Amino acid sequence: MPELPEVETVRRALEAHLVGRRIVAIQCRCPALRRPVPVPRLEQLVGSTFVAAHRRAKFLLLSLSPATTLLVHLGMTGNLLFGHGDGPHDHVWFGLDQGPPLFYRDPRRFGLIEVLSADEEARCAELAGLGPEPLTPDFSADYLQAQCRGRRRPIKSLLMDNRVVVGVGNIYASESLFQAAIRPTTPAGRISRGRLERLVHAVRAVLEAAIDAGGTTIADYQGTGAGGHFQHQLAVYGRSGKACRVCDAPVHSLVLAGRSTFYCRRCQH
Numbered sequence: 001m002p003e004l005p006e007v008e009t010v011r012r013a014l015e016a017h018l019v020g021r022r023i024v025a026i027q028c029r030c031p032a033l034r035r036p037v038p039v040p041r042l043e044q045l046v047g048s049t050f051v052a053a054h055r056r057a058k059f060l061l062l063s064l065s066p067a068t069t070l071l072v073h074l075g076m077t078g079n080l081l082f083g084h085g086d087g088p089h090d091h092v093w094f095g096l097d098q099g100p101p102l103f104y105r106d107p108r109r110f111g112l113i114e115v116l117s118a119d120e121e122a123r124c125a126e127l128a129g130l131g132p133e134p135l136t137p138d139f140s141a142d143y144l145q146a147q148c149r150g151r152r153r154p155i156k157s158l159l160m161d162n163r164v165v166v167g168v169g170n171i172y173a174s175e176s177l178f179q180a181a182i183r184p185t186t187p188a189g190r191i192s193r194g195r196l197e198r199l200v201h202a203v204r205a206v207l208e209a210a211i212d213a214g215g216t217t218i219a220d221y222q223g224t225g226a227g228g229h230f231q232h233q234l235a236v237y238g239r240s241g242k243a244c245r246v247c248d249a250p251v252h253s254l255v256l257a258g259r260s261t262f263y264c265r266r267c268q269h
């Protein structure tokens, strides 16, 4: 499933190659995504120009002129790619005034495409109530300490809660906690200020390294283009029984809140 680094990788590709392009044709071959694609509203975007590519959590917000936003969530297997887009899973196709067309590919069809006015964007349920972005100063040790205070919930579950901080999915939560030497099951309220500072730093470092690597290619997901290669840098995620890269003890795994969780019993306390 694409997580924040993969979505950010797609966003950067769109910012570089889509902004400034005018839509000259639209075709929706299969509207049956998580919710039906609003085909008539989508078709009204012919003639509009892409002016910016933003990201909020794992949502891509593509701003158009005249003022409209194309909201895209990649779901489990979605991707936005440039090229012919004539494959069996290429559901929505945008012809552009220059260069190859843009198309939305999604074999499992859990993604989402919506057309929003400024008012609708402000009221959008998916975007409401989200916590701060992990790569902005709003996600600070002060902020995290306030969120953890008095909480008995395991720190990993708290870190993966979009109301606390967005975009820290399962892979990156495990990796950040390893880097901060904090055991994933530790009750959030018991972690000292100094360790929370380390954790904030680790979350940023892990996400930035993954973005630099173009995201993580796991199972059936590949980011825009050739796919990311951050999976080669993973310290604990998916490495159950293998030697810890720091101390050589076997990496331990358990299921926490329904999610596979990986950690080193010697390095993380």
Ligand SMILES: [Zn+2]
Pocket (backbone or CB within 6 Å): 244, 245, 246, 247, 248, 249, 264, 265, 266, 267, 268
């Ligand atoms: Zn270790």
